[in-house]
Amino acid sequence: MSQRLTGLSGSARAGHVLVAIPIAWIVAVSVIDVLAPPGIHLGPLLVAAPAITASFGGPRTVGLVATLAVVAQATIGVLRNKDTLLSANHQAQIIALVLVGASLVIFCVLRDRRARELTQVRYVSETAQRVVLPPLPKHLGPLRVASLYLAAEAEAQIGGDLYAAARTASGTRLIVGDVRGKGMTAVGDAALLIGAFRAAAHRQASLGELVAYLDGSVCWNLTEPGETDRSGETFITAVILDIPDGDGRVEMVACGHPPPIVLRNGRPTTMDAPQPAPPLGLGELARPRYRVDSFPFEPGDLLLLYTDGVTEARDSTGAFYPLAERITGWPENDPDAFLRRFRRDLLRHVGGHLNDDAALIAIERTTLS
Incomplete structure (x- = not known):
C-alpha cells in the first residue's frame, strides 16, 4: 500500500x-x-x-x-x-x-x-490467482524450491496456469499445468485439478495411477450435470513428477506440457518424454496408457518446471523466448536467485509486458537422504 x-x-x-x-x-x-x-x-x-x-x-x-x-x-x-x-x-x-x-x-x-x-x-x-496459487514452500524435504508467477497485463485477463506440491512418505510430488483458455472458468478448472492432486498425491499409488485419477477428475468436472458439456473442448496440459528423497532419479508423466529442464554446471538439458500422453481431460477420448519416464536429478542440479507462457513470450520482432539458450551458463544454483535473474531477463525480452500468464518453478536438490 x-x-x-x-x-x-x-x-x-x-x-x-x-x-x-x-x-x-x-x-x-x-x-x-x-x-x-x-x-x-x-x-x-x-x-x-x-x-x-x-x-x-x-x-x-x-x-x-x-x-x-x-x-x-x-x-x-x-x-x-x-x-x-x-x-x-x-x-x-x-x-x-x-x-x-x-x-x-x-x-x-x-x-x-x-x-x-x-x-x-x-x-x-490477482487476489483470486493468489488464493488458487499460493507460493510453494521454500523447503520440501531435501529440496529447495522457489516459484514465480507473472500475470499477463492485457485487460487483466488471468489465465489457468497452475502448480502444486505434496510430500509423501518417500519423497515429493509436483504438478505444473496450464488450462486451455482464460478467465474465471480457467481458474476454476485449475483449482479443481489442484484440489484433486492434493487429495490423491499422498496415496501410495504409482505415478501412472495418480495421473489416471487426475484425468478422470478433469473429465468428470467437464461433464458435470447442470453445466454445458465441455468435453473435448477444454483440457489441461500438465507434467507430473515424483522426486524420491533417496534416489537421484525423477519419475515423470508428461501430458502435452513443455518438458522440464535440468541445469547442471550452467548446462541445460531438456527432459523430453519419448511418448507424451494427451492433455488431462482428453483421456476418455484417447484412452491413453500413461508411460512413466525418468531422468537424473543429482545434488547441486537445478530442475526447472514452467508453462508455455515462458517459451511463447515474444519480443518486439515476434521471436519466442529461447529458455534453454538464455539460461546457458547461468551460475545461480539458489532457486530464489535464479528466479530473480530469470524474471529480469524475461521481462527485458518482452519489453516489460507479457501477453500471457507465465509460471516457473526452480528446484534444487541439496542431498540424497
Whole structure:
C-alpha cells in the first residue's frame, strides 16, 4: 500500500510540473498574437493547450487549462479590437475553445472511470490467482524450491496456469499445468485439478495411477450435470513428477506440457518424454496408457518446471523466448536467485509486458537422504 501511495504522489508531482507546459503555451501564443500584425491571427493555436493537458492530466486540470485558454482568447479579442468588444472571428474561436475543452473534460472523465474499473478488475483477478496459487514452500524435504508467477497485463485477463506440491512418505510430488483458455472458468478448472492432486498425491499409488485419477477428475468436472458439456473442448496440459528423497532419479508423466529442464554446471538439458500422453481431460477420448519416464536429478542440479507462457513470450520482432539458450551458463544454483535473474531477463525480452500468464518453478536438490 505504501508503495502504491508513493507512486501516486510521484505521479501528482509530475503532473504539476507538466501543467506548466500548456500554461506557457497559452502565454506565448497570447503575447505573440497581440503583438502580431492585424492580418495574423494565432488564437486557434490555443486549442493545443487543453489537448496537451489531456495526455497527462485529469478532468479538473484539463478544465482549468481550457478555461485559461478561453480567457486568453477573450483577452486577445478585446486588445486587438479597440472599436468593438469582440469581433465575429474571435467569438467563433471562443465557442470552438469551449466545445473542445468540454469534450476533452468528458473524455478524461470516461478515461479515468475506465482506468479505475480496470484497476479494480486486475486487483480482484490477482487476489483470486493468489488464493488458487499460493507460493510453494521454500523447503520440501531435501529440496529447495522457489516459484514465480507473472500475470499477463492485457485487460487483466488471468489465465489457468497452475502448480502444486505434496510430500509423501518417500519423497515429493509436483504438478505444473496450464488450462486451455482464460478467465474465471480457467481458474476454476485449475483449482479443481489442484484440489484433486492434493487429495490423491499422498496415496501410495504409482505415478501412472495418480495421473489416471487426475484425468478422470478433469473429465468428470467437464461433464458435470447442470453445466454445458465441455468435453473435448477444454483440457489441461500438465507434467507430473515424483522426486524420491533417496534416489537421484525423477519419475515423470508428461501430458502435452513443455518438458522440464535440468541445469547442471550452467548446462541445460531438456527432459523430453519419448511418448507424451494427451492433455488431462482428453483421456476418455484417447484412452491413453500413461508411460512413466525418468531422468537424473543429482545434488547441486537445478530442475526447472514452467508453462508455455515462458517459451511463447515474444519480443518486439515476434521471436519466442529461447529458455534453454538464455539460461546457458547461468551460475545461480539458489532457486530464489535464479528466479530473480530469470524474471529480469524475461521481462527485458518482452519489453516489460507479457501477453500471457507465465509460471516457473526452480528446484534444487541439496542431498540424497
